[in-house]
Structure formats: C-alpha cells, structure tokens
Amino acid sequence: MMPGYDLLALGFNQLFTDPAAIGLFLLGLVAGSFFGAIPGINMLTLGAVLLPFSVQMDAGHAIMLYSVIYCSGVFGGAITAILFNIPGAPENAATAIDGYPMTLRGQSKRAVGAAILCSALGGIVSTFVMIGAAEGISRWAIKAIQPAEVFGIIAVGLAISASVGAKSFWKGWLSVLFGMLLACVGTDPIDSVPRYTFGSYYLYAGIQTVPMVLGVFAMSEILAQATGRGLMSSTNGQGPGLGLQEIWSHRLTVCRATVIGFLSGLVPGVGATLASFVSYGTEKTMAGPDAGFGKGNIRGVIAAETANNAATGAAMIPVLALGLPGGALTAMMIAVYQLHGLEPGPLIFVTSPEIIGLVFAAMLLANIGILALGWVESHTVTHLRRIDIRYLMVFLLILSTIGAYAERNLMIDVWVMFGAGVLAFKLRELGYSLAGLVLGLILGKIGEAAFMKAALLADYSIPVMLSRPITALCLITALVITLAGAYRAIRSRSFESQRF
Amino acid sequence: MKHFLIATITSLVAGSALAQDLPMVDNYPERGITFTSPYKPGGGSDAVTRAMAQAFAEATDVRTTVVNKPGGDGTPGTLDFLAKKPEGYNVLQGYDAVVSGYLLGNSPVNPATDMEPLAIVNITFNQLLIRPDETRFTDFDTLVDYMRAHPGDVKVANVGDPGSMERIMMSKLEEAIDVQTVQVPYPAPAERYAALIGEHVDVLFEQAGDVATFVKAGEMKPIFSFVEEAPELFADLPTLTTIGAGFKPLYRFRGFWVDPRTSQDRKDWLEAAIRAGYDTEGFQAFNKSKYMDLMDSYRDADGAKTLIEDALATYAQAYKSLGLIK
Numbered sequence: 001m002m003p004g005y006d007l008l009a010l011g012f013n014q015l016f017t018d019p020a021a022i023g024l025f026l027l028g029l030v031a032g033s034f035f036g037a038i039p040g041i042n043m044l045t046l047g048a049v050l051l052p053f054s055v056q057m058d059a060g061h062a063i064m065l066y067s068v069i070y071c072s073g074v075f076g077g078a079i080t081a082i083l084f085n086i087p088g089a090p091e092n093a094a095t096a097i098d099g100y101p102m103t104l105r106g107q108s109k110r111a112v113g114a115a116i117l118c119s120a121l122g123g124i125v126s127t128f129v130m131i132g133a134a135e136g137i138s139r140w141a142i143k144a145i146q147p148a149e150v151f152g153i154i155a156v157g158l159a160i161s162a163s164v165g166a167k168s169f170w171k172g173w174l175s176v177l178f179g180m181l182l183a184c185v186g187t188d189p190i191d192s193v194p195r196y197t198f199g200s201y202y203l204y205a206g207i208q209t210v211p212m213v214l215g216v217f218a219m220s221e222i223l224a225q226a227t228g229r230g231l232m233s234s235t236n237g238q239g240p241g242l243g244l245q246e247i248w249s250h251r252l253t254v255c256r257a258t259v260i261g262f263l264s265g266l267v268p269g270v271g272a273t274l275a276s277f278v279s280y281g282t283e284k285t286m287a288g289p290d291a292g293f294g295k296g297n298i299r300g301v302i303a304a305e306t307a308n309n310a311a312t313g314a315a316m317i318p319v320l321a322l323g324l325p326g327g328a329l330t331a332m333m334i335a336v337y338q339l340h341g342l343e344p345g346p347l348i349f350v351t352s353p354e355i356i357g358l359v360f361a362a363m364l365l366a367n368i369g370i371l372a373l374g375w376v377e378s379h380t381v382t383h384l385r386r387i388d389i390r391y392l393m394v395f396l397l398i399l400s401t402i403g404a405y406a407e408r409n410l411m412i413d414v415w416v417m418f419g420a421g422v423l424a425f426k427l428r429e430l431g432y433s434l435a436g437l438v439l440g441l442i443l444g445k446i447g448e449a450a451f452m453k454a455a456l457l458a459d460y461s462i463p464v465m466l467s468r469p470i471t472a473l474c475l476i477t478a479l480v481i482t483l484a485g486a487y488r489a490i491r492s493r494s495f496e497s498q499r500f
Numbered sequence: 501m502k503h504f505l506i507a508t509i510t511s512l513v514a515g516s517a518l519a520q521d522l523p524m525v526d527n528y529p530e531r532g533i534t535f536t537s538p539y540k541p542g543g544g545s546d547a548v549t550r551a552m553a554q555a556f557a558e559a560t561d562v563r564t565t566v567v568n569k570p571g572g573d574g575t576p577g578t579l580d581f582l583a584k585k586p587e588g589y590n591v592l593q594g595y596d597a598v599v600s601g602y603l604l605g606n607s608p609v610n611p612a613t614d615m616e617p618l619a620i621v622n623i624t625f626n627q628l629l630i631r632p633d634e635t636r637f638t639d640f641d642t643l644v645d646y647m648r649a650h651p652g653d654v655k656v657a658n659v660g661d662p663g664s665m666e667r668i669m670m671s672k673l674e675e676a677i678d679v680q681t682v683q684v685p686y687p688a689p690a691e692r693y694a695a696l697i698g699e700h701v702d703v704l705f706e707q708a709g710d711v712a713t714f715v716k717a718g719e720m721k722p723i724f725s726f727v728e729e730a731p732e733l734f735a736d737l738p739t740l741t742t743i744g745a746g747f748k749p750l751y752r753f754r755g756f757w758v759d760p761r762t763s764q765d766r767k768d769w770l771e772a773a774i775r776a777g778y779d780t781e782g783f784q785a786f787n788k789s790k791y792m793d794l795m796d797s798y799r800d801a802d803g804a805k806t807l808i809e810d811a812l813a814t815y816a817q818a819y820k821s822l823g824l825i826k
Binding site for chain 2: 139142143147186318323329408457
C-alpha cells in the first residue's frame with residue numbers, strides 16, 4: 001500500500017495533467033457552493049442530480065466530483081446564514097447565531113470572511129490528517145466513540161444550548177426542552193412506537209429538521225418584517241473585511257474547533273451539525289456570559305464554521321478506510337463507487353490507488369479553492385443586502401418554501417415550516433431561544449437514540465455507562481454548566497428583588 | 501433525492517431492441533415515468549430504484565425520474581403516491597416493510613390490494629456475522645455454546661423495529677435454539693457495521709449482499725445463513741435446515757407497484773418494461789453485486805402478488821405468536 005502523501009502526489013499529477021478532471025473539479029467547487037447556499041436545496045440535491053451522469057464518467061472523475069461537492073457544499077450554507085439568518089443546511093445553523101447579528105451591525109463582510117477562512121482551515125487540516133492516517137484513525141474512532149460517548153457529548157451540547165440566545169436561563173432551558181419534546185414526535189428509536197402522531201401517518205416520520213430550521217430562522221423574520229418588528233433592514237454597509245491578524249488572535253478557537261469537528265465527523269451518525277453546535281457552545285462557555293455571544297461575536301462564527309468543515313473532511317475517513325458512510329451524501333458516494341464496480345474500504349488503497357490519490361488531491365485543493373471562491377463571494381454576494389427589504393422578504397419566502405418542500409417532496413414539510421415560523425415569531429418576542437429550540441430538536445433525536453443504545457449495551461446499568469471515562473467527563477461537564485447557569489440565574493434574581 | 505430536483509436518467513442508448521418487444525398502447529407513454537422511492541437516498545431501496553430507473557430507460561427509451569419521499573417507514577411517501585392521478589406515469593418502489601407496516605397498523609395501505617405489484621426484482625437472504633478475529637466463538641456452533649453459557653450476554657446489532665423481518669427472524673432463531681440475546685437497534689446500516697467492527701456488539705444480523713464488501717475485505721465473517729438450502733457460495737455455512745430450526749425463512753424483497761386504478765393495458769406495458777429493465781446487462785450486474793443472483797430474484801406481477809400474500813399470512817402468524825398483534 002502506498003503511503004498517503006505519495007498518493008497525494010500521484011493525485012496532483014493526475015489532476016493537473018487531465019483537462020477533464022480540472023473542468024469537473026471547478027464544476028464541483030462552484031456548483032457545490034451554489035447549491036449549499038440555497039436554503040433547503042443543498043449539496044445532496046446536487047449529488048442526486050449528478051448521480052445518473054456520474055455513471056457515464058470515468059470512475060476517478062465521478063468520485064472526485066462528489067468529494068469536491070462535499071467540501072464546497074458545507075461552506076456554501078454559511079453565506080445565507082450570515083446575511084439573512086437562513087442557514088443553507090442545519091450544519092450552518094450555529095453560524096447564524098453570531099453571524100447574523102454581525103450583519104445587522106454592518107459587519108457582514110467580516111463575518112463572511114471569517115466563515116470562508118475558517119471553513120477552509122478546518123477542511124485543510126482534516127484533509128491532511130485523512131491523507132496521513134486514514135485507516136488507523138478510523139479504527140480508533142469507531143472503537144473509542146460508542147453510543148455512550150455520543151450521548152455524553154450531546155448532553156454537553158444540550159447544556160450549552162440552553163444558554164444560547166434566550167433572555168434568561170429558564171427560558172433557555174424551556175426552549176431546549178420544547179425542542180426535545182418536538183423530537184419525540186414520530187416513532188421511538190428502539191421499538192418504533194408512534195408518539196404524538198395524533199393519528200396522522202405523515203407525522204410518523206417526525207418533525208424534519210430542514211423545514212423546522214427554515215421556519216424558525218427565516219419565516220419568523222419574514223413575519224417580523226411584515227408586522228414591522230423585524231431586525232433586518234436594507235443596508236449599503238458591509239463593513240471592513242477580515243484581517244489575517246484577527247484570525248491569528250483566534251488561533252486557539254480554530255484549534256479547538258478543528259479537534260471537535262474532526263472527532264464528530266469520524267463517527268457515523270454524528271456529523272457536522274453536532275460538531276458546529278458543540279464547538280460554538282465550548283467557546284461560549286469558555287468565554288463566559290459577558291463575552292457577547294449571540295450578539296455578534298466573531299468567535300462564534302469561527303467556532304461553528306471551522307468545526308463543520310473539519311467534520312466533513314473527517315467523515316471521508318471512515319468512507320475511504322472502512323466503507324462506512326456517516327451521512328446521506330457520503331452514502332451517495334458509496335453508491336458512486338459501486339456504480340463503477342469499486343468498493344471503498346481498506347482494499348481500495350491497494351486496488352485503486354490512483355482514485356484515492358485523486359480524491360486526496362481534489363479535497364485538499366477544494367478546501368483551498370473555497371478561499372478563492374469565498375473572496376469572490378464576499379465581494380459580490382454581500383451586496384444582496386442592498387436590495388429593498390420588501391423584495392428581499394418575498395425572495396426569501398419563495399426560497400424557504402421551495403427549500404422546505406425539496407427536503408422530501410411532501411407538502412407537510414411546507415406546513416411544518418409555516419407553523420414553526422409562527423411559533424418562533426411569538427417565542428422570539430417572548431424572549432425564548434430559537435437556536436435552543438432547533439438544538440433541542442436536532443440533539444434530542446440523536447441523543448435519545450444514543451442513550452437507548454448505550455443503555456442496552458450496558459445492560460441498563462448506569463454505573464457501567466459512567467465507567468466509560470469520556471461519558472462520565474461529558475456528563476459531569478454538562479451538570480456543572482447547568483448548575484452554574486442556574487446559580488447565576490438565581491443570584492441575579494435575588495439581586496433584582498433586593499433592588500426593588 | 502433531497503430531492504425535488506430529482507435525479508433524472510435519460511437513456512443514451514437509442515433504438516433499443518428491447519423497446520420493440522413491449523406491448524403497444526395508444527398514446528402511452530407520452531412523457532417520462534417517475535419512480536418514487538419512499539425511503540432515504542443512499543440506502544438499499546434507493547439503489548434498487550435508481551438501478552431499475554436507469555435500466556428501464558435503457559430498455560424502453562422512455563425518460564425516467566427518481567424521487568425520494570423518505571420517512572415514517574415509507575408510509576407518507578406511499579400515501580402521496582396513491583394520491584396522484586392513476587395514469588400510469590408513476591411507479592412506487594417498496595420492500596417487505598410494506599407488509600409489516602400494514603399488519604402492525606403503521607400504514608393503512610394493503611400492499612396486495614390497495615396497490616398492485618408490477619414485479620419483485622430483488623430477493624435476498626440474511627446472515628449472522630462475527631468479527632474474523634473473535635476468539636470467544638469462531639463459528640455458529642461455538643456461538644451457540646457461548647450464548648448458552650452466558651445467557652443474555654451476546655449483543656446483536658440489528659434494525660430497530662421489533663416487527664421487521666430481521667427482528668422476527670432473530671426471535672424465531674432464539675426460540676428454536678433456546679438462547680437469549682440482546683438486540684441492539686441501529687437504524688442506519690453504517691452504524692450497524694461500525695458497531696460490529698468497532699466491537700460495540702458481538703454479532704451482526706444483515707443481508708448477505710449488503711456486507712459482501714466487508715466480508716471480502718476480511719472485516720466480517722458470515723457464520724450462519726437464514727435459508728433452507730445453502731447457496732453454493734455459502735455451502736459450508738449452517739442453515740435453518742441443518743440446525744433443524746423448524747421455521748421457514750423470511751427474505752428481504754424489493755419490487756415496484758402501480759396504482760390499481762391504472763388502466764390494464766398501461767399496467768401490462770409497465771410490467772413488460774420492468775421485466776425488460778430487469779433483463780438488461782446493467783441491472784443484472786447490479787443484482788449480482790448484491791448477491792441477488794444467488795437465488796431466483798424475479799417475480800412477475802402474479803408471482804409478486806402471491807409472494808406478498810404469502811408474506812402477509814406468514815408475518816401475521818409470526819406477530820400473533822410474538823404477541824405483537826391479536
């Protein structure tokens with residue numbers, strides 16, 4: 001088997017001597033970014049559209065194209081999250097929490113710049129690690145990170161999310177718990193028992209994340225604008241761009257986010273969404289309550305975008321090393337391999353080194369390409385905010401509706417989006433956390449399934465579950481965060497009452 | 501796929517000889533045929549749908565489109581399919597879950613009467629797999645010995661739904677050989693495979709073709725086949741017959757349905773077109789890659805209906821004995 005960096009050299013050689021490969025690389029880079037930026041219609045849609053055409057392509061070209069789309073697609077969703085508070089995909093939802101307030105403060109160019117640079121950094125680092133030690137890392141990850149560890153990480157995520165964007169600690173927790181209640185709609189992850197379906201077969205599938213994200217973030221803003229209570233306004237001000245010095249000052253955030261994103265991406269079923277929220281929450285907790293998170297702190301954008309792109313690079317490791325896809329697009333990649341008579345897994349490094357080399361080279365260049373693409377976007381797309389707000393809202397309404405429908409081609413998802421929009425509009429006015437609500441939904445689903453699996457594997461023994469160090473550490477951290485938040489909330493309330 | 505833009509497959513092969521063998525129907529088809537897969541993109545059902553859509557287009561010169569409407573074990577997508585006009589331009593893909601879903605009340609659609617099968621194109625069997633470097637047991641006999649010595653200790657990665665074909669087969673095996681295991685549900689196939697390779701569980705229950713890659717790569721080792729007669733490729737593995745299990749195997753089957761209100765001539769055309777697609781080199785290669793060539797994988801409309809009705813009766817009996825239905 002060739003060493004990873006020899007494969008990379010082989011891949012560069014193939015890529016740069018093949019005009020068709022260069023053309024497909026550029027197509028994947030631009031199209032992935034474009035589709036990723038359209039709410040609801042993301043890189044998976046593009047992957048589906050291209051699947052039949054990939055059959056006609058050379059195997060190396062087809063697999064390379066999907067790898068490039070995977071890199072650029074995750075980055076694309078950050079732009080709309082920052083400019084319009086509409087995440088292109090759930091993995092960009094954490095980016096909106098601070099990215100959008102930055103736009104409202106006239107700093108959109110700086111926020112977009114941070115997203116671009118950090119997406120590229122996270123992606124490049126994880127790609128280098130993938131090239132260097134794919135198989136060893138993959139085997140370690142699937143052994144070390146079991147359902148109990150996933151549950152522990154999610155517990156930390158939930159504890160942190162209660163402190164994101166709500167007017168008080170209690171409202172934060174209520175938002176998260178309400179999201180978790182919505183996550184119960186559908187069938188339970190163990191025995192498929194229907195819950196809160198109210199006799200509707202359409203609710204058996206549960207509340208889908210994409211229409212919920214679009215409703216909570218986009219529809220609530222559209223309703224707020226319609227009633228004259230919106231936050232967004234047309235603006236000519238994009239503010240200054242991002243200096244490299246500023247990113248350097250956040251180097252530790254970038255490092256932490258890369259590690260969190262990388263570890264999350266390695267485990268099938270965890271992925272980029274959890275990575276971005278845990279990374280965001282870690283920075284928020286470390287910075288303390290007075291750091292202005294949720295009000296336009298660039299560190300929030302850096303944490304979320306570095307982590308979600310680091311996760312996508314890492315997610316390729318189990319695909320290539322073991323043939324284990326972590327999400328829908330990586331599952332589609334496996335299908336592309338199989339359509340060409342190839343099977344990803346340890347043997348592919350021996351049987352098709354030229355294809356693996358091409359994937360390595362293309363993914364590395366795609367992450368570098370994000371920088372160039374991002375520079376163009378930061379000088380062009382940010383001008384969309386100059387459009388009259390009334391027209392912009394109509395445009396966003398159309399996009400959101402299409403995005404909600406596109407998820408499953410079912411009208412119920414459009415109704416869910418509208419319902420979530422009305423609900424979020426009211427909750428926002430009352431000071432509840434919209435991010436907490438969405439996080440409760442996303443993490444609640446993964447967390448319940450992880451907890452039940454962990455419980456079965458531990459024969460329903462809590463001491464056995466807690467004997468796993470990572471799980472115990474995470475659960476203690478979650479408890480400390482929650483108790484510290486409660487203590488601060490109680491103390492500030494007693495100060496308030498003394499004042500009166 | 502995600503999914504409204506949809507993967508559209510246009511056959512580049514013009515003047516196919518197969519297209520000329522199809523029955524003639526006036527003014528039909530005048531536009532493309534949509535294949536609806538009510539399951540997630542990237543999974544086994546999606547792969548079959550796409551392979552057939554491509555083969556169908558190749559064999560008929562008719563444009564085909566694949567749409568995914570996932571969630572709720574396929575019920576929302578199926579209901580949406582049945583709400584469309586029955587003009588013969590929509591075909592639904594489904595698998596044996598349509599039987600379990602109907603019997604357990606998770607779907608109102610009877611797969612034998614409320615929709616009409618065109619063909620079953622994919623039939624496969626299940627296996628038990630272990631890690632090749634496992635030392636506590638190395639084959640089925642030693643696994644049984646271990647399970648008897650350590651009741652309830654062995655963890656088996658399986659699907660979540662207790663009414664699924666997989667869970668029924670495992671329950672019946674436990675009953676037949678008088679052992680007890682813990683079924684750990686992993687809804688996503690990749691999670692199940694990682695659970696075995698990553699040593700979270702001891703045994704994996706899976707369809708043979710779905711894990712062929714892992715077996716070839718030396719990551720997994722099959723030790724038992726849920727069949728009556730062992731296929732040649734797995735001739736050395738024990739089967740239900742060799743262990744005297746006393747129950748018949750249930751198989752994973754995947755096929756295509758049409759709205760029963762569609763006119764008979766259009767249904768006949770669609771059935772012939774699916775058969776023509778099945779016979780293409782591409783679809784045969786696809787089935788072979790999934791070990792679907794190890795047993796007779798095709799049933800025409802009548803055969804499919806018989807298979808589904810048999811499955812309804814067998815599942816109902818199994819559910820009653822397991823106390824899942826009255």
